[in-house]
Amino acid sequence: MRTAYTSDQIRTAETALMARLPEGTLMSRAAAGLAMVCANLLKGVRGRVYGSHVALLVGGGDNGGDTLYAGALLARRGARVEAVLAGSRAHEGGLAALLAAGGRTGPFDAARAGDLLARADVVLDGLVGIGGGGALREPYGTLAELTAEAAGLVVAVDVPSGVDASSGRVEGPAVRAHLTVTFGAYKAGLLVDPGASHAGSVELVDIGLGPHLPDPEVAAPTGDDVAGLLPRPGAESDKYRRGVVGIAAGSDRYTGAAVLSVGGAVRAGAGMVRFASAAEPVRLVRARWPEAVTTVLDPSSSPESLLEEVGRVQAWVLGPGLGTGPEAHAVARAVLSSDVPVLVDADGLTLVAKDRTLLRRAAPTVLTPHAGELSRLLGVPREQIEAARLDHVRRAAAELGATVLLKGSTTLVAEEHRPVRVNTTGTPWLATGGTGDVLSGITGALLAAGLSGYDAASCAAYVHGLAARIAARGGDGGGARAEAGGRAEARYEAGDGGRGEAGYGAGDGGCGEAPIAALDVAEAIPAALRML
Numbered sequence: 001m002r003t004a005y006t007s008d009q010i011r012t013a014e015t016a017l018m019a020r021l022p023e024g025t026l027m028s029r030a031a032a033g034l035a036m037v038c039a040n041l042l043k044g045v046r047g048r049v050y051g052s053h054v055a056l057l058v059g060g061g062d063n064g065g066d067t068l069y070a071g072a073l074l075a076r077r078g079a080r081v082e083a084v085l086a087g088s089r090a091h092e093g094g095l096a097a098l099l100a101a102g103g104r105t106g107p108f109d110a111a112r113a114g115d116l117l118a119r120a121d122v123v124l125d126g127l128v129g130i131g132g133g134g135a136l137r138e139p140y141g142t143l144a145e146l147t148a149e150a151a152g153l154v155v156a157v158d159v160p161s162g163v164d165a166s167s168g169r170v171e172g173p174a175v176r177a178h179l180t181v182t183f184g185a186y187k188a189g190l191l192v193d194p195g196a197s198h199a200g201s202v203e204l205v206d207i208g209l210g211p212h213l214p215d216p217e218v219a220a221p222t223g224d225d226v227a228g229l230l231p232r233p234g235a236e237s238d239k240y241r242r243g244v245v246g247i248a249a250g251s252d253r254y255t256g257a258a259v260l261s262v263g264g265a266v267r268a269g270a271g272m273v274r275f276a277s278a279a280e281p282v283r284l285v286r287a288r289w290p291e292a293v294t295t296v297l298d299p300s301s302s303p304e305s306l307l308e309e310v311g312r313v314q315a316w317v318l319g320p321g322l323g324t325g326p327e328a329h330a331v332a333r334a335v336l337s338s339d340v341p342v343l344v345d346a347d348g349l350t351l352v353a354k355d356r357t358l359l360r361r362a363a364p365t366v367l368t369p370h371a372g373e374l375s376r377l378l379g380v381p382r383e384q385i386e387a388a389r390l391d392h393v394r395r396a397a398a399e400l401g402a403t404v405l406l407k408g409s410t411t412l413v414a415e416e417h418r419p420v421r422v423n424t425t426g427t428p429w430l431a432t433g434g435t436g437d438v439l440s441g442i443t444g445a446l447l448a449a450g451l452s453g454y455d456a457a458s459c460a461a462y463v464h465g466l467a468a469r470i471a472a473r474g475g476d477g478g479g480a481r482a483e484a485g486g487r488a489e490a491r492y493e494a495g496d497g498g499r500g501e502a503g504y505g506a507g508d509g510g511c512g513e514a515p516i517a518a519l520d521v522a523e524a525i526p527a528a529l530r531m532l
């Protein structure tokens, strides 16, 4: 599990550690780690450090201090290092070290900064780190914007300036880095969009903070974590022990979602799928997935007897393509009255947004909205949700008393009193109709197998993203299970190929990937599971 923290948590840990160390130790550890990463980058792009050009963008705080000391170390190895001092002050010790090592400095001047960025092999963004707050003021904002024109690699020091380290929020100009070198621990804002897509690959420099860190705010499960949580059938397993999932999805008008949701559940290893719907979706599901046991629901039945014919299930999936009229509401009421876990998606979320009483239940509920659906659930504009995904997914989990999986470029899973889980797999090609229906089926299968809502949702997101990557690469699993760090090297050696990529997130959907259909994702689930 990769764990991540807020700025306040980092500062508390830093204070505890600093009390035991001589002054300046942490900054020199941070600067040494940063310089080493930059030296390796320079060797990658220039063959050596000596003679390379390095530009430093230096703010007035300790983030600028780290940058100046790292610049001094690179200057001592023969790099030509020039700094733009953007603040009214600069870290004294760092500045003296840089000058003593032969580095050059000057105050902000847009033309000079532009010229410097055009010549530099590597640009270090040391404007603001965890001490930043709100939109960048001038001249920091202009400098952040100028980094977009940089010819070389942009390395963010600790956090890309303009990104809120605790939440990933971006409120104005912000640096988009190829690589972020972060100190002591991952910051939550590096894992969550929009911050994650500004961070590029993220490299962690250990400065000894570990023993002083509290419980994390955010955690990103790795492939090994997911493999450890996924149910594996044993010799004793039968279809009931593996989990029977009920799927209440589709309507005579919307049939495809039902086929996709059932596909997700079948391919994710449900012991059995019981599908309940109107006649037309039932016909289509039977044609595509003969292993599903189907029931045509009788809309004239009472809510108590509506699902009587379906048989016993260990979890329900409710909502894809269900519609939002009175008949759909009756199905939602019947499913949510059950005493098993229920996943609510798509039209189910619209029904729940209109009638919150549906969520008054004792068994676990998992909600899987995208930002638009969450906007309806919380009554908050979509843009606000997109700008502060972490805050809103947490709020939704607390307010709705459910596990909430917020879909998007970095999918988040929140449950009260637990770290928000961030998904590291996926591809932008997933942003296509029907893929969410497949995810609902996978999650339902895992709920039926006995995973908690929190684990089922986070494992399903991981498997779904991995399957999408495999499908986008034409079934070639090679490298699809790439997580942060593992992808960094290839990326920054490839020149500007990685700009804007989310080190932990969905990647850029570029090289070697092609468009996918939702059913391709369902069909690639077994290949994804084989990799775990």
Ligand SMILES: NC(=O)C1=CN([C@@H]2O[C@H](COP(=O)(O)OP(=O)(O)OC[C@H]3O[C@@H](n4cnc5c(N)ncnc54)[C@H](OP(=O)(O)O)[C@@H]3O)[C@@H](O)[C@H]2O)[C@@H](O)CC1
Pocket (backbone or CB within 6 Å): 010, 011, 014, 026, 027, 030, 059, 060, 061, 062, 063, 064, 066, 087, 127, 128, 129, 130, 131, 132, 133, 134, 135, 136, 137, 138, 140, 157, 158, 159, 183, 184, 207, 209
């Ligand atoms: N924690 C650790 O373990 C370790 C931390 N270390 C390092 O210390 C960093 C934190 O340093 P920090 O506390 O000095 O704050 P920092 O990020 O430099 O920002 C303050 C400066 O930014 C400015 N500024 C702020 N907001 C702004 C805005 N919107 N727009 C414009 N300017 C803005 C603010 O300006 P002012 O308000 O003073 O005008 C001030 O100049 C941390 O990220 C890491 O790199 C390592 O050395 C080792 C161990």
Ligand SMILES: [K+]
Pocket (backbone or CB within 6 Å): 063, 125, 126, 127, 128, 129, 156, 157, 158, 159, 160, 161
């Ligand atoms: K920075």
